[in-house]
Amino acid sequence: MSGAELLVRVRGLSAVAGSAVLVDDVSFDVVAGEVTALVGASGSGKTTSALALLGEYGDGVRLNGLVEVAGRLVVDGNGVTDADVRGQVVAYLPQHPGSALNPARRIGTTLHELAKLHDGDAGEAVRAAQLPGDTATLKRFPHQFSGGQRQRVALAQTLTCRPQVLVLDEPSTGLDSITRLRLVHELRDLAAAGLGILLLSHDLDLVRALATRTVVLDAGGVIATDVLPEPPDLHAPGTSTPGQPLLRAMNLSASLRPRGRGAVLHEVDLTVRAGSCLGVVGRSGSGKTTLARCLAGLHERYTGTLLLDDDNLPVLRKRTLEQHRRVQYVWQEVRGSFDERRPVDQQVARTAERLRGLAPEQARAEAVSTLARLGVAAITAARPPSRLSGGELQRAALARAILANPEVLICDEITTALDDRGTALVLDLLGELKARGTALIWIGHDLGLVAAVADEVVVLDAGRIVEQGPPATLTTEPRHELTQRLVAAAHIGDPEAPPMLTLDPRSEPRR
Template sequence: MMIEVRGLTARAGAAELLRGVEFGVPPGRVTALAGPSGSGKTTTALALLGESEPGVELRGTVRVAGVPVVDEDGVTPEAAGLRGGTVAYLPQHPGSALNPARRTGAVLRELARLHGRSTAGEAVRKAQLPAEKPVLRRFPHQFSGGQRQRVALAQVLACGPRALVLDEPSTGLDSVTRLRLIEELAGLAADGMALLLLSHDHDMVRALADHVVLLDDGRVTAQGSPQDLLPAATTPVGLRKSAPTAPARLDVQNLTAWIRPGGRDEVLHDVSLSLTPGGCLAVAGPSGSGKTTLARCMAGLHERHRGRILLDGVPLPPLRRRDRTQMRRVQYVWQEVRGSFDERRPVLDQVARTAVRLRGVRPAEAVEEAAEFLARLGVDPSTARRPPAALSGGELQRAAFARAALARPDVLVCDEITTALDAAATDLVLGEVARLRADGAAILWIGHDLSLLPAVADTLLVLDGGRVVERGNLGRVLAEPDSETTRLLIRAARPRRSDP
């Protein structure tokens, strides 16, 4: 057994985070940990490296390649020697694994030389990154969220590990890239690597995993095959739709954006769109097609662009020059939410701060309003009073949504805001989106989950290479796509397991 976990417990003071977790991962197999946000998946995964969040004590038996990592006395001294070369970990938020000051290619070559088990070229190929020199010379902030996920995966693979732990590896990936990732991970398993997959993406788990371990409240509630334990995907109940006949609330006209000064590295080319009060426009496309750059331009965070962005017909300046009213009216929910929180302050206070700064609500009333909103999203107020590091990725994602929604915006830009959520939590978020739309908010919804779009959007815009390749009524586009890009996204949306 490459990975063996027996009676694993984790405590933070009086709180029990894990309660006797047990499972194994043989070489050449894929085991998936599934369960709601906060169920203990990431805590379990970190234990395989002999790591934990500050204040968390591990006990039990964890062995990787026969080497003890955790025993009844806690983390063993041997644990440090396993990291990278024997077991490697891909975190849920790739930004935390990337050095912002170093170019991608240099890091990959250094890791490959250090471990001597792979090459930078092999890692790039398996992670589906373009191998062109200009791409490898980029810094992490010059990639899209989905591309950063692949950069982080390439760094992990450059170490040549024998066991690989992947925490939500499909986050930020379009359906085509996700399907190719599944094929590459299946190939790694076929070559003898042991894979532990943490994912809310049940389609991915069904297509890839041999065995599933269900966690809830830190306990293993069931183990078995994906087909027996995971329900078939269902289409969420549709939200209230409004006919987009009203004048545009936000208008984007002929937007072209670039990364580097001087207009080089264009990532958007002459993009136009409009959002109407109570309407929702979905934006889809391959990773790196410009979706997040579009969102950041609308939020005023990306200034290297030309074209016009109008709010009720009035030009919107960059964020640094927007007044309080403009900030309140246009809100943005980040794709990589962990980096948008101050690690030194409780999450609840940061969520409440929006209502204080942008709506003039008294601090005590804002905290109460924030706690009620988070409770509706399934995040307990006692959990929200912790610092960001003590919350799961799904809990932080809902907190980021609540923080923006408490501004009561007229325009809400949502960039992949359900990627870390299970089905129940996703439904709670969709319910709040419906309330915002009923109050007249215009929504821009960036999402790779095509099956979710009928529950959210009225119209669909598809980007590829920074250009609009298709737009129109959502139902019509999904049923009769005109562009090859859209057809590829639809065909790849539901991966299926191909057993030998």
């Protein structure tokens, strides 16, 4: 396949839902052996534009313009044609990998069926997605992987279909810096082999490292090509004088299966103080989310002690309504936490009604105000979850937790789907909560952002705390090998950065 072969041609693409214009006059090309990036804020039209390559669109959405994929007409001037390129020419990796994985099937079974259907090579796809191909891994179900690992499982499924065009929607979401750097080199290799890649991302470092051409979108329209926007200054909450110990975990161990089998956390000790932020970092699969779920009461297979104000904190189903209000959790993959049949603003307001006893009108007003503070307009929040972008829904999940007026707020990768502006809005609001005495637990893969937010940072590896200390010390004088590697891999904008492949992906534990 020639590197100059034009695989995708999009001209004057528009998408309208009722009176709302989702995409307006968007044009771009995808060439074999190259990466084209669509860049823009959450809700700018990136995903809508990309899905047009598959002829996909939501209920009530009308597509117009010209979309050709590998010489086949997908969308013409009168709308969608009969061309079916899904899984044959174009493969799409969604932003939330859970939606691409069958929770009831082992990943190896799915991969081998796809390989047979598309004459692909499951083993090669698994290696390209940086997953171990051993039998134990292939026998696991999607829920037995961390969020970042599920992202790679979904990528392996996509590559098994042997597409000519690969559409990646925020592929670095949930990945630690080491895996993110590996992803850069893997995607370069795929492009060098002749694949055409359409990258949708707000991660400007990732775009700089990969893209041959860029198209910047705003409010559904193209505002620039081949010029990336300057990132705004992020004002993180910063460090503060910690208050009294509020939430404590002592000798906390957790497993995935009964009787301690499949252990993922080992003898973890943590103290979170009022008005402070504890940062938790580590590789994908290191146990970060399991730790968060234990603290939130959602993971019941644990041993050790959890205390809230020196009182025992049981699992969620045994917590009082007040304990539920005081400890709130915003998890990584938020789409599954919303009811698709109800508007988002109603679901956000419901928290204040149920946990604080507010009247429906007062709760809705507070919900709309909080959502607006986070950049989600009232007209957007009044839609069902399927009509919001990943970043908008991520902020709505945060607003829902904030409406409980929690004293402990556990944030699991809450900015992974956000551009810099969205992240800045989140940081501003969390800074206010922290100043009022709320204790934050910030779980993230972006060590730089976690270090800017946190007063104390712990590094998890294989379910154990391997290093802990002030963020300035961890980022400038890291002692443990993993911390050193996370710091070294934090910046991927340099295309000459060497591949960091000495860590065997098989060493990654289950979540």
